[in-house]
Amino acid sequence: MTSFALPEAREHAAARSQRRALRPTPRWWRDASAVFAWAATLFVVALWVAGGGLTAFGSVGEALSDVGRLSGLLASVLMLLQVLLMARIPLVEQAWGQDELARVHRLVGFTSFNLMVAHIVLTTVGYSAGTDLGVVGTFVDEVLHSPGMVLALAGTIALVMVVVTSVKRARARLRYESWHLLHLYAYLGAGLALPHQLWTGEDFTSSPVATVFWWGLYAVALVSVLAFRVVLPVVRSRRHRLVVSEVVAESPTVTSVVMTGRHLDRLPVRAGQFFQWRFLDGPGWSRANPFSLSAAPDGRSLRITAERVGASTERLATLRPGTQVLVEGPYGRLHTGVRTSSKTVLVGAGIGITPLRAILEDLPASPDGVVVLYRVGRQSDIVLGDELFDLARAKGGRVVAVVGHRRRDRASWLPVDAGRLGDAEALLRIVPDIAERDVYVCGNPTWMDAVIAAAHEAGVPREAVHHERFSY
Ligand SMILES: Cc1cc2nc3c(=O)[nH]c(=O)nc-3n(C[C@H](O)[C@H](O)[C@H](O)COP(=O)(O)OP(=O)(O)OC[C@H]3O[C@@H](n4cnc5c(N)ncnc54)[C@H](O)[C@@H]3O)c2cc1C
Numbered sequence: 001m002t003s004f005a006l007p008e009a010r011e012h013a014a015a016r017s018q019r020r021a022l023r024p025t026p027r028w029w030r031d032a033s034a035v036f037a038w039a040a041t042l043f044v045v046a047l048w049v050a051g052g053g054l055t056a057f058g059s060v061g062e063a064l065s066d067v068g069r070l071s072g073l074l075a076s077v078l079m080l081l082q083v084l085l086m087a088r089i090p091l092v093e094q095a096w097g098q099d100e101l102a103r104v105h106r107l108v109g110f111t112s113f114n115l116m117v118a119h120i121v122l123t124t125v126g127y128s129a130g131t132d133l134g135v136v137g138t139f140v141d142e143v144l145h146s147p148g149m150v151l152a153l154a155g156t157i158a159l160v161m162v163v164v165t166s167v168k169r170a171r172a173r174l175r176y177e178s179w180h181l182l183h184l185y186a187y188l189g190a191g192l193a194l195p196h197q198l199w200t201g202e203d204f205t206s207s208p209v210a211t212v213f214w215w216g217l218y219a220v221a222l223v224s225v226l227a228f229r230v231v232l233p234v235v236r237s238r239r240h241r242l243v244v245s246e247v248v249a250e251s252p253t254v255t256s257v258v259m260t261g262r263h264l265d266r267l268p269v270r271a272g273q274f275f276q277w278r279f280l281d282g283p284g285w286s287r288a289n290p291f292s293l294s295a296a297p298d299g300r301s302l303r304i305t306a307e308r309v310g311a312s313t314e315r316l317a318t319l320r321p322g323t324q325v326l327v328e329g330p331y332g333r334l335h336t337g338v339r340t341s342s343k344t345v346l347v348g349a350g351i352g353i354t355p356l357r358a359i360l361e362d363l364p365a366s367p368d369g370v371v372v373l374y375r376v377g378r379q380s381d382i383v384l385g386d387e388l389f390d391l392a393r394a395k396g397g398r399v400v401a402v403v404g405h406r407r408r409d410r411a412s413w414l415p416v417d418a419g420r421l422g423d424a425e426a427l428l429r430i431v432p433d434i435a436e437r438d439v440y441v442c443g444n445p446t447w448m449d450a451v452i453a454a455a456h457e458a459g460v461p462r463e464a465v466h467h468e469r470f471s472y
Pocket residue numbers: 098176274288289290291292293304305306307308309310311312313314332351354355468469470471472
């Protein structure tokens with residue numbers, strides 16, 4: 001483990017913010033959105049009970065179809081909540097952050113799918129008890145003769161495709177674009193399920209309350225997707241008219257892109273957040289890539305810094321000043337608005353240092369001294385090092401570079417030459433009062449897991465650890 005001192009920082013690192021400060025993210029936003037989701041789910045159960053769900057258990061067949069109905073209703077409400085989770089609603093985004101949303105999205109998505117499969121199996125077996133067609137015959141009969149069922153079957157196939165490609169092993173084999181395109185079929189699945197709910201599902205139309213609830217939820221989901229995924233990005237891009245103003249080679253593999261635009265002082269963005277960027281520099285412009293701000297927004301410009309890993313990141317180095325830029329965002333919760341105390345540690349690895357560099361610039365100077373822990377494989381992998389050092393010094397803090405190759409024998413945030421030093425022990429040695437600090441973590445996902453576990457072991461409470469993964 002080595003500390004390093006870097007040369008004087010560049011001038012632009014000292015550029016000061018001219019924007020009005022944004023308020024901290026209220027913690028009750030998270031509770032409010034969770035209460036909304038639970039209330040909607042419980043309300044669906046209440047509607048099912050009010051519609052005779054518990055009293056209609058006359059025979060085994062009826063009981064099965066009734067429970068099947070309930071699981072179908074729960075699958076539907078979870079699917080709509082799933083759409084809301086991913087609609088980029090600012091309150092939800094800010095309350096949960098990218099990492100937590102991705103985790104909840106996965107949990108809700110798989111639960112909804114399992115309930116949908118249970119719905120199909122239970123209702124088919126339940127109905128078959130009242131016919132002599134058998135289970136398969138009943139299924140075919142239902143699909144062919146019940147209104148909306150062919151569409152529902154098509155919707156189910158679309159959802160099966162989404163779920164199969166979301167299983168981690170399958171996802172790892174797909175290109176991001178293919179996975180993302182397939183994922184959009186989830187909207188199709190949700191939409192195609194609607195007619196069979198309307199035409200055959202008495203729960204949807206059984207009472208005015210049920211009708212208003214279901215139509216209302218579908219409408220809210222649709223309007224949210226259109227408003228926050230389509231209209232808002234278009235409005236922001238048109239309003240701010242971002243263009244590339246400077247392209248800087250930070251190292252042979254890392255490029256910074258500075259963009260200027262109109263009214264950037266009114267863009268509600270915080271240091272450390274990310275946007276989805278589209279550079280209009282020719283064919284392939286329609287592909288959006290997420291990059292975090294690597295400098296605190298100063299009301300005049302935005303800067304990203306990216307490592308070359310594929311086609312889009314390679315292209316950044318070839319951008320010409322004047323290239324137009326479209327943005328979706330800002331997104332993410334990795335910013336100073338979520339701090340729980342006045343003391344901070346920033347822990348980054350590799351290119352994951354970029355949002356932390358922006359956060360460091362945004363932090364007020366403090367006698368408690370911010371600590372930046374920067375993990376890299378080799379000294380030459382350090383990027384934005386002079387800026388980091390200069391900013392840390394200006395804030396009364398310090399930068400500690402943790403250099404060396406990763407351990408292969410166990411998951412650890414430390415390099416191999418840290419020997420037998422424990423992960424939490426190392427954190428406590430470098431930052432003895434870490435338990436009283438907010439810890440921001442960004443880097444590759446496995447390494448981040450090790451840092452987060454070590455921070456908790458060192459006494460940092462859950463709500464004081466803030467992280468964002470550079471992966472989908
Ligand atoms: C919230 C967030 C913030 C990020 N911030 C930065 C940053 O500041 N600097 C930086 O260097 N990198 C950042 N990344 C990673 C960056 O988005 C990817 O490296 C980049 O999109 C790769 O595109 P490519 O065409 O060059 O490579 P590809 O060959 O297309 O992809 C290489 C790998 O990057 C990942 N990737 C590709 N496209 C996306 C996408 N649209 N969304 C998420 N992951 C994708 C995939 O895991 C893929 O295997 C961030 C990622 C996320 C999710």
